[in-house]
Amino acid sequence: MGARVQDDGAVSSGSVADIDVTLGSNVTSGNSIIAFAGDPQSTFSGSISDDVDGAYTEDHAVDSNQRSCGMCSIHGHTGGSTTVTYTPSASTYPTLAVIEVSGLASSSYIDDIDGGNGYGAGPSGPTTITPSAGRFVAAGIVCYYGVGSWDTGPTGYTEAYVGNAAGNSATWMHYKASSSTSESPTWDWTDDKNWGAIAGAYIDASADAPTGHIEGPLVGSLGGPI
Numbered sequence: 001m002g003a004r005v006q007d008d009g010a011v012s013s014g015s016v017a018d019i020d021v022t023l024g025s026n027v028t029s030g031n032s033i034i035a036f037a038g039d040p041q042s043t044f045s046g047s048i049s050d051d052v053d054g055a056y057t058e059d060h061a062v063d064s065n066q067r068s069c070g071m072c073s074i075h076g077h078t079g080g081s082t083t084v085t086y087t088p089s090a091s092t093y094p095t096l097a098v099i100e101v102s103g104l105a106s107s108s109y110i111d112d113i114d115g116g117n118g119y120g121a122g123p124s125g126p127t128t129i130t131p132s133a134g135r136f137v138a139a140g141i142v143c144y145y146g147v148g149s150w151d152t153g154p155t156g157y158t159e160a161y162v163g164n165a166a167g168n169s170a171t172w173m174h175y176k177a178s179s180s181t182s183e184s185p186t187w188d189w190t191d192d193k194n195w196g197a198i199a200g201a202y203i204d205a206s207a208d209a210p211t212g213h214i215e216g217p218l219v220g221s222l223g224g225p226i
Helices: none
Strands: 004-013 020-021 033-040 045-049 057-060 069-074 083-087 095-102 112-118 135-144 150-152 158-165 169-178 195-203
Touching: 004 020, 004 169, 020 095, 033 045, 033 083, 033 135, 033 169, 057 112, 057 195, 069 112, 069 135, 069 195, 083 095, 083 169, 095 135, 095 158, 095 169, 150 158
Parallel strands: 004 158
Antiparallel strands: 004 095, 020 083, 033 069, 033 095, 045 083, 057 069, 112 195, 135 169, 135 195, 158 169
């Protein structure tokens, strides 16, 4: 199963053209990076990239005015010192949270992913996803414009990054090595706010590998060893 290696994030305290996060340690070659970003535009129309391997693939997006967010990822990373950048289509109040993960598939890596959005105070979150058991689940939420406070995160999940620039933007990202076939992460916060959230289940690199083995010599059609 995929395992978290390191994580970090950032929230903007004013209108900016982009936002970036430099991971504290070198990324390990072959690992994956999952990034969750948001901004209060009507669509998630920006891009996520890093200074080593370039553009990330958009895994899912929520498009709704002042509730937009996206989860993107890159797999089989080259490794080394890495800065991840989210560039919105226009200057705004973006957020960015990233997790480096080991052990994920480098292709066909999504099991199930979905998102949701709304207005109000928590507890709220994306719609339920139904992955196979044994998946690495990443989940994030963004609120505009900031929250009075983040109160409780999803039950059974570990915090990757939390940030709150009151009056500007706020985000909270979590992860879980899930043994369940149903995940419905929710977050709780104070104040009525526009929010968008996404949860995605990522497939382990060995999920489809053969698990059996052969004992003894192979025997040909005439009964002799091969």
